[in-house]
Amino acid sequence: MAPMADQMTAEAASISEPRVTLMRDPRVRGLIIQIVMIIAILAFAAWLINNTVQNLAQAKIASGFGFLSSRAGFDIAQLPIDYSSNSTYGRALLVGLTNTVIVAGSGIALATIIGFIIGVGRLSRNYLVRGLSTVYVETFRNIPPLLVILFWYFGVLSVLPLPRQAVELPFGTYLSNRGLQMPAARFDPVAIWTLVAFLIGIAGALVLARLNRLRQMRTGERRSLLWPNLGLILGLPLAVFVVSGLPVTFEFPEATRFNLVGGWQVKPEFLALFLALSFYTAAFIAEIVRAGILAVSWGQTEAAYALGLTRGATLRLVVVPQAFRVIIPPLTSQYLNLTKNSSLGLAVGYPELVAVGSTVLNQTGQSVEVVAIWMVVYLGLSVVTSAFMNWFNARVALVER
Amino acid sequence: MQEQVAFYVAREQKPALPPPPSEYGLLATVRKNLFATPFDAVLTIALSIFCVWAAWNIIEWALLSGVFVGSDRQACLAGEGGPVGACWAFVSAKLGQFMYGLYPLDERWRVDLALLLLVILGAGLAIPAVPYKRLNAVLLLIVYPFVALVLLTGGRFTISGSWIALLFIVAAFLSIIFASGNPGVSPKLIRVATWLVALAFLLLILANVVTGGRMVLLTFRFSPLALLSFLTALASTGASVLAAVRAGAKQNGVLLRVLLPPFVVAMLIVLLAGDFGLRPVPTNLWGGLMLTLVVALTGIAASLPLGILLALGRRSSMPAVRLFSVVFIEFWRGVPLITVLFMSTFMIPLFLPVGVTFNQLLRALIGVALFSAAYMAEVVRGGLQAVPKGQYEGAMALGLGYWQMMRLVIMPQALKLVIPGIVNTFIGMFKDTSLVYIIGLADLLGTVRRGFSDPNWITPTTAATGLVFAAFIYWLFCFSMSRYSIFMERRLHTGHRR
Numbered sequence: 047m048a049p050m051a052d053q054m055t056a057e058a059a060s061i062s063e064p065r066v067t068l069m070r071d072p073r074v075r076g077l078i079i080q081i082v083m084i085i086a087i088l089a090f091a092a093w094l095i096n097n098t099v100q101n102l103a104q105a106k107i108a109s110g111f112g113f114l115s116s117r118a119g120f121d122i123a124q125l126p127i128d129y130s131s132n133s134t135y136g137r138a139l140l141v142g143l144t145n146t147v148i149v150a151g152s153g154i155a156l157a158t159i160i161g162f163i164i165g166v167g168r169l170s171r172n173y174l175v176r177g178l179s180t181v182y183v184e185t186f187r188n189i190p191p192l193l194v195i196l197f198w199y200f201g202v203l204s205v206l207p208l209p210r211q212a213v214e215l216p217f218g219t220y221l222s223n224r225g226l227q228m229p230a231a232r233f234d235p236v237a238i239w240t241l242v243a244f245l246i247g248i249a250g251a252l253v254l255a256r257l258n259r260l261r262q263m264r265t266g267e268r269r270s271l272l273w274p275n276l277g278l279i280l281g282l283p284l285a286v287f288v289v290s291g292l293p294v295t296f297e298f299p300e301a302t303r304f305n306l307v308g309g310w311q312v313k314p315e316f317l318a319l320f321l322a323l324s325f326y327t328a329a330f331i332a333e334i335v336r337a338g339i340l341a342v343s344w345g346q347t348e349a350a351y352a353l354g355l356t357r358g359a360t361l362r363l364v365v366v367p368q369a370f371r372v373i374i375p376p377l378t379s380q381y382l383n384l385t386k387n388s389s390l391g392l393a394v395g396y397p398e399l400v401a402v403g404s405t406v407l408n409q410t411g412q413s414v415e416v417v418a419i420w421m422v423v424y425l426g427l428s429v430v431t432s433a434f435m436n437w438f439n440a441r442v443a444l445v446e447r
Numbered sequence: 448m449q450e451q452v453a454f455y456v457a458r459e460q461k462p463a464l465p466p467p468p469s470e471y472g473l474l475a476t477v478r479k480n481l482f483a484t485p486f487d488a489v490l491t492i493a494l495s496i497f498c499v500w501a502a503w504n505i506i507e508w509a510l511l512s513g514v515f516v517g518s519d520r521q522a523c524l525a526g527e528g529g530p531v532g533a534c535w536a537f538v539s540a541k542l543g544q545f546m547y548g549l550y551p552l553d554e555r556w557r558v559d560l561a562l563l564l565l566v567i568l569g570a571g572l573a574i575p576a577v578p579y580k581r582l583n584a585v586l587l588l589i590v591y592p593f594v595a596l597v598l599l600t601g602g603r604f605t606i607s608g609s610w611i612a613l614l615f616i617v618a619a620f621l622s623i624i625f626a627s628g629n630p631g632v633s634p635k636l637i638r639v640a641t642w643l644v645a646l647a648f649l650l651l652i653l654a655n656v657v658t659g660g661r662m663v664l665l666t667f668r669f670s671p672l673a674l675l676s677f678l679t680a681l682a683s684t685g686a687s688v689l690a691a692v693r694a695g696a697k698q699n700g701v702l703l704r705v706l707l708p709p710f711v712v713a714m715l716i717v718l719l720a721g722d723f724g725l726r727p728v729p730t731n732l733w734g735g736l737m738l739t740l741v742v743a744l745t746g747i748a749a750s751l752p753l754g755i756l757l758a759l760g761r762r763s764s765m766p767a768v769r770l771f772s773v774v775f776i777e778f779w780r781g782v783p784l785i786t787v788l789f790m791s792t793f794m795i796p797l798f799l800p801v802g803v804t805f806n807q808l809l810r811a812l813i814g815v816a817l818f819s820a821a822y823m824a825e826v827v828r829g830g831l832q833a834v835p836k837g838q839y840e841g842a843m844a845l846g847l848g849y850w851q852m853m854r855l856v857i858m859p860q861a862l863k864l865v866i867p868g869i870v871n872t873f874i875g876m877f878k879d880t881s882l883v884y885i886i887g888l889a890d891l892l893g894t895v896r897r898g899f900s901d902p903n904w905i906t907p908t909t910a911a912t913g914l915v916f917a918a919f920i921y922w923l924f925c926f927s928m929s930r931y932s933i934f935m936e937r938r939l940h941t942g943h944r945r
Contacts, residue, residue: 080767087771094798101797172487173480174494188925189918190878192885193892197918200899201911386783393885400785413793417786425781 098414105411113410114139120405122397124313135406142402143423149319149398150385150427156324157384158377161331168336179332186329192390194326199318199394218298225317227299230310234293243286247278254278315396319388327384331377338373339365371439378435382428389424399423508532515539523906533912534904541898545916548734548889554726558737561595565744573931575938589711592748593718599741601727604719608669611716612651612677618708619644619680622687625704629694632701636690643683650676667720684709730808734889736920738808742815742880742890747873749816754823759853761824762831772824779821784879787814788886811883819876826868830861863939870932874925881921891917 102109114136121131126144129137167179186194204223207213212222220227254274262268287293299311342365350360389400400420407416469475482488512532514523523534538545547555568587571577596602623644627637654672669677691702733741760772779787791814795805805813834857842852862869884893895913898904 076765080765083771084767097800098794098797100801101799104801171480171483172490174491174498178494178498184926185922188874188878188922188929190881190892190921192881193914193918193921196892196896197911197914201914204910205907389783389785390882390885392785400783400789404789407789407793413789414797417790417794420786420789421778421782424783424786425778428781 102414107411109412109414111415113406113412113415118406118409120409122402123395124316124397135410138402138406139399139419142397142399145391145396145402146385146388146398146427149316149323149391149396150388153320153323153327153384153388154381156320157327157331157380160324160328162335164328164332165335166339168332169339183329183332186326187333189326191322191326191387192393194322195318195390195394198322199314203314203318218296220299223314224311225314226312228310228312229299230297232295232297234295236290236293237287239290240283240287240293244279244283247280247282250278250282251275313396315391315394318394319391319396323384323387323390326387327380330380330383334373334376334380335369338369341372342368374435374439378432378439381435382431385427385431386424519903520906520909523904523908525907531906531908533915534906534908535912537898537904537906537909537912538916540904541894541901541913544735544894544898545891546735547737548894549732550728550734550737551726551732554728557598557725557728561598562737562740564591564594588748593715597718597723598725599728599733600730601725602719603722603727606667606716606720608667608673608677609651609654611667611669612647612654612673612680614712614716615677615680615684615709616644616647616651618712619647619683619687621708622684622705625708626687626691626701629691629701631694632690633693636686636693640683640686640690643679643686647676647679647683650679681709730806733808735894736891738883738888739877739880739890739892741808742812742883742888743873743877745812746815746819746876746880749812750819750823750872750876751869753816753820755827755858757820757824758827758831761828776821776824779818780825784815784818784882785885787818788882790814792886807886807888811886811888815876815880815883819872819879822872822875823869826865826872827861829868830863830865831857833864834860866936866939867932870928874928877924877928878921891920 115134117131118133118135118138119131120138122129122138122141124145125141126148127141129141164179164182167175168183170176170179203225206221206223209220209222209224209227212220212227214220218229251271251274254271258269258271297310346364346368347360350364355363388398391398392401392404395401403416403420407413410416469478481491509532512530513535514531514533515535517523517534517536518540522536523531525531543552543555547558550558565587568583568591571583572580572587577583619640623637623640626632626640627634650672654670654676687705688702691705694701757772757776760768761776763769763772788811791810792807795810795813799805838856838860839852842856847855880890881892883890884896889897895917899910899913
């Protein structure tokens with residue numbers, strides 16, 4: 047027995063003490079791989095930086111962000127904030143950023159509206175609605191957004207008549223190759239009370255909804271809040287508006303000999319970018335909405351019907367809240383895509399961040415700095431948008447117990 | 448308690464009654480699908496009016512008042528016949544440019560030939576019934592890119608000795624992988640081969656640091672260290688081959704596989720450096736659909752392997768690798784492609800050593816490849832996460848190593864799961880290639896854009912016609928890709944169908 051026991055202990059010893067080479071030990075090997083990778087990346091980065099420094103020295107370009115405070119010397123066509131050619135490069139880039147935010151924000155709004163309509167339309171029982179929605183989605187999804195922008199700009203808006211023969215639309219609006227000329231509303235300072243009333247109305251509606259929910263929890267009865275809400279959100283401000291004496295004047299565009307004067311002008315560059323981005327992104331949003339609704343299992347609808355809910359109530363109370371959970375994450379990435387695609391405004395001369403930045407880049411030669419600004423701004427916009435949508439997502443997400 | 452007893456019991460199946468007349472037939476279908484509710488009815492009527500109006504306008508614009516023949520803008524200007532519709536004469540006059548850019552007229556057969564080869568090889572791979580899939584894939588993915596490169600540029604590249612050494616080191620490394628792990632192959636020789644490859648690699652790195660001396664071997668210029676590195680790589684390959692030969696006659700396949708990498712590399716060098724009598728065509732003459740395809744296919748080819756590596760890196764257990772992958776992926780995904788292209792145009796020249804330049808096309812390609820790799824990585828990661836953990840554990844329990852597990856068990860399942868996502872990325876990339884026109888390359892959209900600014904052709908409808916034509920081509924490619932992906936998805940849907 048003794049030799050056998052010895053043998054067994056020997057075996058046990060050989061098992062507990064692994065006889066593998068160091069390279070075969072996963073932990074050691076992982077460590078070595080990581081160290082080698084870090085060294086390689088650092089060496090590569092050092093090589094790039096070294097080359098860049100040499101190249102910059104050769105081209106006699108001073109690096110740094112000092113150029114931001116020197117005079118820009120170029121004009122920008124669309125100015126949401128004060129700017130002249132005497133302003134600084136930094137100010138010019140700020141104008142660009144504001145324009146980006148404007149086109150992205152309005153584009154997101156329109157794209158969401160169209161996208162939801164088309165997405166629901168793709169599930170309609172009506173053959174015609176379904177067919178047209180499908181054609182819309184399959185067309186716009188498969189065409190580059192840049193082409194759509196160029197089409198709106200060069201194919202449609204540029205060939206509109208001159209301002210003298212502008213197409214007259216209802217409400218004193220004119221459409222010409224200089225863009226859309228709309229009546230501008232000029233508000234008196236008293237109009238601020240209307241805004242206050244509107245905010246109070248929204249707050250009231252929120253309180254009412256909460257009370258209603260508490261009441262439903264208590265009694266199980268659910269009351270329609272449509273009319274009280276309409277009254278609070280629309281009626282109250284309207285009443286204040288009328289009582290304070292209609293503090294608004296409209297300025298209508300007028301046709302002079304060569305141009306349309308007055309009113310509020312929407313430039314064709316903005317219009318082309320805005321329409322193209324909305325139409326393009328709407329096709330993707332439509333698919334997301336459709337997938338979201340389909341993801342809610344049919345059993346949920348049947349159960350709601352069995353409980354005696356009407357078709358509308360089923361949609362509003364059962365299907366849509368569940369569909370939203372599926373819809374929101376991909377919707378976020380579509381919003382981000384639209385924001386990033388707004389950089390294509392460069393192609394039609396809409397002065398957004400990239401277009402202004404490329405002018406700055408060409409004038410100063412500060413390519414590293416300008417590209418860095420672009421990257422930081424877009425990464426920042428991405429982070430802000432996704433943070434907001436994550437917060438919203440967390441609110442509507444299913445609370446699992 | 449007395450039970451109620453039914454007096455009537457049906458003994459056989461009763462014939463089914465016909466459905467009520469309001470529920471079947473053409474009329475019922477129309478009513479149910481078009482006029483179910485009053486709202487539906489209103490919608491249907493409004494939309495059908497819209498459809499007829501739109502269809503009539505499109506037909507009128509494209510066909511009835513379209514101009515099909517003409518040699519310049521005069522043909523497409525509004526005359527006495529009222530407003531003019533589409534100017535198709537413009538498209539037919541510029542078709543050559545839209546397809547080939549400024550590629551020399553009598554060299555365009557080379558583009559056609561490259562495209563024909565691509566279609567043949569691609570169809571062979573895409574159609575499930577065609578045999579020899581593996582050979583076909585090797586031809587398409589490894590041989591074809593170089594053939595196409597030589598066809599399109601004209602070849603006769605000058606290859607430095609260090610590149611040759613590097614290629615042979617890669618070949619030697621592949622030979623070792625093919626030789627090792629087979630029964631009967633002596634591990635001693637494999638170890639020798641491995642050390643030799645490592646030595647060759649070190650020598651090559653040294654060769655790039657220490658410069659001096661030039662030697663010419665078969666028209667290729669080597670520095671002494673590069674030559675030494677090249678010879679060491681050859682010796683390593685020799686060791687692998689010897690190991691395979693020693694393994695005996697039964698391992699014939701092994702010998703063949705070990706010999707394949709150096710052979711392919713040698714052929715490659717001959718192909719790239721050889722003179723086939725093709726006139727060189729610089730890339731600034733490339734353009735049109737051809738350039739679009741070049742950019743898109745390069746992006747696709749580069750993004751898939753890079754994306755897989757990045758996705759694996761992001762799910763790796765090594766923190767440094769994971770961090771690097773996350774930063775890389777999120778950086779490229781967070782910025783618009785146009786800034787990436789600007790970056791590659793303006794910053795790559797700064798990053799390179801003084802005196803080294805890349806041409807515009809290559810810079811754009813680098814930008815597109817890195818950008819799309821990040822998107823692909825996220826798609827692949829989705830697939831990796833969807834593979835159940837049991838599959839990983841099962842593979843590990845079988846004793847598979849990391850790469851074997853990924854190659855044989857995980858990747859086939861993961862990639863199959865994300866086919867729609869991969870194709871979506873391809874479609875996105877194909878559309879995104881249109882952006883290269885902003886940095887001055889003349890792709891399909893770029894040539895159309897230049898075409899309708901041509902003073903010979905400026906008319907109110909030229910731009911719209913050209914853009915509709917380009918849109919149709921883009922649409923055709925993207926739509927067929929998405930249809931093919933649906934087809935493949937159904938085909939590969941083996942099991943797990945819910």
